[in-house]
Structure formats: C-alpha cells, structure tokens
Amino acid sequence: MxxxxxxxxxxxxxxxxxxxxxxxxxxxxxxxxxxxxRLNSVLYTTSIVQQRFHPGARALLARHEPAKGARGTRRILKRHLIDVIHRAMTQDRATRQHHIIQHQLAA
Incomplete structure (x- = not known):
C-alpha cells in the first residue's frame, strides 16, 4: 500500500x-x-461484470456513452473501479494500524 x-x-x-x-x-x-x-485484465473483466449487473455502473455508463462511446465509457468505469479499490485498501490499512496500536497498548 x-x-x-x-x-x-x-x-x-x-x-x-x-x-x-x-x-x-x-x-x-x-x-x-x-x-x-494481469491487473488490467482483472479490471476489464470486473468492469464487464459491473456493466451487466450493477445499476450504478449502468447509470455511469449511460451518462457518459453519448460523449465517449463504448470504449471510453469502459475506460471511465475502470478508472472508477481503481478509485474504489484504492479507497478500500486505504481503509483496510487504517483499520489494521488501529488494531496493531490497540494490541500494543493492551500488552
């Protein structure tokens, strides 16, 4: 991280x-x-699945489709997924640090 x-x-x-x-x-x-x-391939697969099943992703794609086209909207969705992944990694790291500090204080 x-x-x-x-x-x-x-x-x-x-x-x-x-x-x-x-x-x-x-x-x-x-x-x-x-x-x-490999990570790019995982992002591509995730964006295709999101495009099919997630209503929020569909709304994002529908909003940008007229200006960007299909490939451009997929690029936008992949970038959005990167933001979500980074946010989750940051929160997980903060939670882990909190648990380590609590463990050290208890010892």
Missing part, C-alpha cells in the same frame, strides 16, 4: 490511467498500454 499513495499511481501501475495524445489541434486520451497487464 505504501507504493500507491494515491489512486492515480495505482491507475498508472495497472494501465488504467488515460494518456493524453496530441494530434494537430485535438486533445484526446487513449489507454496506457503499459502497466501490469
């Missing part, structure tokens, strides 16, 4: 962070092809 102090760093590591691409006067973003490909 100490490697990823922010969700942005975790997204970059997994390859889910968009990279700016400059061509003539257009500014657009594409998916980073580097990073940990």
């Amino acid at each position: 100490t490697r990823f102090t922010s969700s942005t760093k975790l997204a970059r590591y997994t390859g889910a962070a968009p990279i700016p691409v400059y061509s003539s006067d257009k500014e657009r973003y594409r998916l980073h092809r580097g990073g940990n490909r």
Whole structure:
C-alpha cells in the first residue's frame, strides 16, 4: 500500500490511467498500454461484470456513452473501479494500524 499513495499511481501501475495524445489541434486520451497487464485484465473483466449487473455502473455508463462511446465509457468505469479499490485498501490499512496500536497498548 505504501507504493500507491494515491489512486492515480495505482491507475498508472495497472494501465488504467488515460494518456493524453496530441494530434494537430485535438486533445484526446487513449489507454496506457503499459502497466501490469494481469491487473488490467482483472479490471476489464470486473468492469464487464459491473456493466451487466450493477445499476450504478449502468447509470455511469449511460451518462457518459453519448460523449465517449463504448470504449471510453469502459475506460471511465475502470478508472472508477481503481478509485474504489484504492479507497478500500486505504481503509483496510487504517483499520489494521488501529488494531496493531490497540494490541500494543493492551500488552
């Protein structure tokens, strides 16, 4: 957890962070092809499952679909999942630290 102090760093590591691409006067973003490909594959599978079964994910995709297209919305969903994962890892680390301190105080 100490490697990823922010969700942005975790997204970059997994390859889910968009990279700016400059061509003539257009500014657009594409998916980073580097990073940990296994984690990226897990994120892709998770985003497909979320897209099929989770109403919140469907609402997010429906909101961004007209502007971003199918691939762009999947990219947005993967980035959102990274934020959720990072938040859960941070909370778990804080809870673990709390239990360690309580154990040391009791001893």
